[in-house]
Amino acid sequence: MTHYIGRFDEILLVEDNSTAAERRRLAGVGSEDTGQTITVRVHRLNGASKLVVARRTYEAGSMRSKRSAKIELASKLVDRAADGGQPVVVAGTSYGSASAFLEMLGERDLPFVVQIRPSTVVQLNERGRPTVAAADVLERGRWRDISTVMPDGAELECSAAKLATVALPAGTGWLFAAQVGGIQGVHRGTIIGLASFDAGLADLVQLVAHARWIRRASRNEKRREAARTGAEPSGAASAITARANIALARQQDARAQAELPQIQTSTKGLLRQAASILNVIELFSGAGGMGLGFLLGGGPQGRYRIIYSGEANPIFVQTLRANHKSFERAARLRPASRTPESSEAADLREKAVLERAEAVAREAGGATFLIGGPPCQGFSMANRNSWSASNPHNELVDVFIKYILRLRPLGFLMENVQGILWTPNAGTSVSVVDVIERRLKAAGYVLFPKLLDAVWYGVPQNRTRFFLMGLHRDLGYSADDFGPWGPFPKPSHGNPSRPFVTVRNAIADLPRIGNGESEERASYDEPSDEVLQENEFLRYARAGAEHGVAFDHVTSRHADYVIERYRSIPAGGNWESIRDQMTNYADVSRTHSNIYRRLRWDEPSITIGHYRKSMLVHPSQHRGLSLREASRLQSFPDWFRFAGTASGKPGGLVHKQQQLANAVCPLVTKAIAEFMLNL
Structure with a gap:
């Protein structure tokens, strides 16, 4: 591990978890504050060691001060971490672009190198002392190729330049920049830095690049911690083998192909006897793809009727309205006979919305099925940094469960991504799926978890998703009635007589x-x-x-x-x-x-x-x-x-x-x- 220390004892690296990905508004719910917690950390880097020396967590919106809560906490943590030494402070754009943070460092006479946003306004230290956006100074530099090494040993090659001297809250600083990839202008590979002292260009770039490196290092540590603590399901879902990629999934399918014909399921027709029209409530509807499948799967008589669609985003609700009407026309059904008469944007977390869904179900003679896919960003393979039930997206699974417990449908179907299998429940090493199973089993449901690949059912796409079906014990079914495949259709495609759709x-x-x-x-x-x-x-x-x-x-x-x-x-x-x-x-x-x-x-x-x-x-x-x-x-x-x-x-x-x-x-x-x- 190589660091530029120079006349400094060490590097103090300030960062937190308030990234845009973790703080963005929830999709499928209202726009109120999500109660996100923010953790500010200070890392000490000295030679070959990296140590978190100070950290503190606070609830977003809970602190009020002249400075922002993050800056206030960062100031105190830097004070504690510096402890009389002579470190150089390094931070990313959320701190470097905050004048209050630079003022704090100036008050403490701490040297720093920070990354700033291209839009950050700086005051040039020249005649007239003009104020300009940092990006507007990029063309001033004498650019040259440099190479430096990051703490993990990775080599960073870029072009870089010192751009100008600028006025700081305390004294004068140096504005510099680096372009990774050789493209000039502002893009993803642009790093604009501000230093309170002069040093070699390669040293300044190496220091400021730590702000990017620490984000990657923190993500990797989070993943390793998740692997150590584990959240392997211990209930019915524990028998599920993840489908990591298309190649491995095809190997699994080839091994299972010989077993499928021997798998027997017992369907007793109990649901047919329960109701001639099956009322469906769809939650977190989005564009309505899940509900559309039920409408299309209702047979010539249209046995499924969607009586309520719950969705918060008004744009998505427009999609629902239009396509409910289009389905009625395409299916040549009596107007509004199988779809809701109206759909309004509604935050499913609100008590009044739940009561409205209850009233609709009561008027329709009860909810036969409750279906939905709570927003899955917190479990997604594309967002692996958020594999935690403390992610506000993951809390929406609790909302889905609440509706099941209140509406008491004969059955339910929940869809999500594979990541839900190994995401730990908040503050525990128990998987989210285990918690769901325990709560719904106690409510009288027999549960059937399954990974299904869309390509099995005539979709021209390899897409594996987790499905959890629950059938209330009043229907008279047990887990043994369906064998290892459960109450799910066997694959219809992927065989010589009916190949996958291309x-x-x-x-x-x-x-x-x-x-x-x-x-x-x-x-x-x-x-x-x-x-x-x-x-x-x-x-x-x-x-x-x-x-x-x-x-x-x-x-x-x-x-x-x-x-x-x-x-x-x-x-x-x-x-x-x-x-x-x-x-x-x-x-x-x-x-x-x-x-x-x-x-x-x-x-x-x-x-x-x-x-x-x-x-x-x-x-x-x-x-x-x-x-x-x-x-x-x-x-x-x-x-x-x-x-x-x-x-x-x-x-x-x-x-x-x-x-x-x-x-x-x-x-x-x-x-x-x-x-x-x-x-």
Whole structure:
């Protein structure tokens, strides 16, 4: 481990956990304060050692002072950590861009090197003493290539320059910058630093880069701690084997293939006797993909009726309203016979909302099923830094349980990501799934946890999700009635007679478009009867759609350099195919394997998350996926459209993309719903 210490005894590195990812407003709930706790830490780095020497946690919004709570705490912690020595203080942008923090360091005569935001205003120490945004000074520097080593041994290569001397709250400082990747201007690899003393450029860059390094080191420590404490489920979910990636999942499936025909399930028709129309309440509805599956799986008579849809985001509610009407038209059902008469944005945590759902269920003759997918960011593989039930997103699972306990449905179905299996419950080493099982077993439910891959049920996408089904013991079922597969449909696809649906099956018929296509209504050549006969998925996608029209075949506009990157990526390739072009990434080695992934025509798609942010590439055209293409890969039919504004007016592509990323694949829940009709 190498550090620049120079005339200083050590480095004091200040950081906290109040990142945008952890503090953002919850999706699917109201906008009030989430009660997030913030932990401020000071690390001492000296030679080869790193030690947290001071830390304190506070509740966001609970402290009031002239300075912000973080700055006030950081001041006290730095005082304690300095302890009469002569350290250099290093901090990231949330501190470096705060004048109160710099004032505090000046009052204590502590030298510092901090990172500041490009928008931070600085006062140049020159004639007239102009004030400018730090980014506006980048062109002044005499840039040169430098190389330095980080505490973990990683080499940081960049171009850097000293830009100007600036006025500090106490004395004069030096503004400098580094560009990782060789691209000038402001981008993800831009580091702008402010130092209270002069030193060699490489030393200053090495010091300020610690602010980025500590975030990565803290995340890694958090992951290791989670692995040490463990949250392995001990209940019914303990028998589940995680599906870490597509290759391992296929190996698991191959081993299980021989066992599937021998697995017997016993369905007694008890649910059929309970009610002719099965009332469904959908919570955390999002765009309504889970509920749509039940509507589609209700059979010719439409046995499922959604009596209540609970969703807080008014834009998503617009999607629900529009598509409930579209479903009624597409299914040629009596208006409002299978969908709610109205849907309003509602915070499911509020008592009045729960009481409203109870009243709706009572008027409809009771809730047969309660379904939903509480927001999953806290458990997601894409957000592994938040694998903790203290993450406010994870608390919404408790809301889902509360509705089950109050409404007492005959059954429920909860969907989430795999991460829920190993996320510990807050303050314990017990998994969240174990806590759910204990509470709902005590309430009289027989529980069946299962990992299901969407590709098994005709979705043109590899997408594994956790499902927990509960059947109330009053129905008369026990765990032994269903065998090891549980009350879930066996895979319908992935065998010689019915192979997996491919990207070609799903989107090859759509018209060719370019980068940034914005026409929401495109002319479409309807496939022939022969094509529809051969392509079961396309037959499903076009059923009920307006003839001769493909809606929402639109794409985000990417910069020219992004399109050039796309040209160099072969089918199945990803960012590694263009590694030498990824110059605007601070650390390309940490990039997710599915970034810049070009899909293959003759395979199912990779998991569709936020496809624009992941830069998923069309199999043969040099552009990102269109909204309609991504919708089909999620198994939404062509008549289904996403709203992008709270008024329902056109626009809002980013909101449509986010809804799609969060959605449950309708064909998966359709298969479950069809199977449940026999229970």
